Amino acid sequence: MKLRFTRVALFGKYQPLTSSVISDSSRNAVQEVAQFLRNEGCEPILEQETANNTGISDYPAMPVEQIGKECDLGMVIGGDGTMLGIGRQLAPYKIPLIGINQGRLGFITDIPLGEHASALRPMLHGEYEEDARPLMHACVMRQDECVFEALALNDVVVNRGSTAGMVELRVEVGGHFVSNQRADGLIIASPTGSTAYALSAGGPMLHPAIPGWVMVPIAPHTLSNRPIVLPDSTDIAVEVVGGRDVSANFDMQSLASLQHGDRIVVRRSEHCVRFLHPRGWNYFATLRKKLRWNEGGS
Structure with a gap:
């Protein structure tokens, strides 16, 4: 199948402190997803602050505005708070976003980091559910x-x-x-x-x-x-x-x-934020999982 997205921007979870410290787990997560994208034939591009704070220099880096103009897709690796900030900035450019959950709850970053490869591979080829959220x-x-x-x-x-x-x-x-x-x-x-x-x-x-x-x-x-x-x-x-x-x-x-x-x-x-989810995603399944509702049956 032909790739639906080729230039993919990565946004990592970091704390922009004076020391520009980022945890090893966050750095490793960005590196892992970037390598996966490259193996799939995509061009990974790091958001400039993510590159600065992770110290990853293996990929091109761009500020958010340039990403909005030149990239096909954004992937946010973190929690919902990270996604909120990126979603607001990229909404005017109409770029779809995928959330890879490195936080604890994740209503809108719904792909667990450990399952990113199996979830993302079909999505990169156009197999996804789209969900537009107004600002x-x-x-x-x-x-x-x-x-x-x-x-x-x-x-x-x-x-x-x-x-x-x-x-x-x-x-x-x-x-x-x-x-x-x-x-x-x-x-x-x-x-x-x-x-x-x-x-x-x-x-x-x-x-x-x-x-x-x-x-x-x-x-x-x-x-x-x-x-x-x-x-x-x-x-x-x-x-x-x-x-x-x-x-x-x-x-x-x-x-x-x-x-x-x-x-x-x-x-x-x-403006709306365009979220992409794995095929078969639905809102009620998210509520059951994140709110720990008793599903009762299949």
Whole structure:
């Protein structure tokens, strides 16, 4: 069979510390997958920071922007946190991504490292399931000016500081006032993020095919303040009315400090992240495995 992908970019899991230290296991994982790709007839290309931090110099290295323009496929070797960051950066280029799980949970990096060869070989030849996940676009508005904006794949979270009391938030959906909420914070999650922080805060899981979001209060003052599922075709605006040390987080990787009167406006982005999975993959099998549900039968 003819190769479907030839130029494959590799993104490794590392901690960009001042010492640029990376564990031997992470370095070995990148090296192992790169060698496998070369044996299969692909051209492995390392993302520049991955190359710098692993010290692997056997393959060409490129920054993310160049990878987006020149590569056919990206492989993320790490956990879901690594995938979130890479997915946001590569979404505008429409490059599909495969996740090789070196973390502990792995909802979106679903191929175990020890099984990468058997899983990847047919995928490189076009045997895969494709799964498109929309991104969220969030903007912090201050006196009619956007002072901070970011993309998120999982969620946008407005919450209090670690030593502060509750925050008070004014919520609008589609331009309509919903409520003033007093809580530790508020989560607006995509279907992808519905199995992350939103789930631990009591929110429902949304199937990835649902064009919606879930809005989940964190430890609300009023017990009747419950999670609600909303269409992703409408904007959600969250205004900071009260509270100290209030911040907005975007996939827990971007941070904006907020002032009273700031509005966080969340809307569906024009970009999607394209995930590729082994043939036969389905969402419910992932939930059973990762959440350790009792399958009951075959």
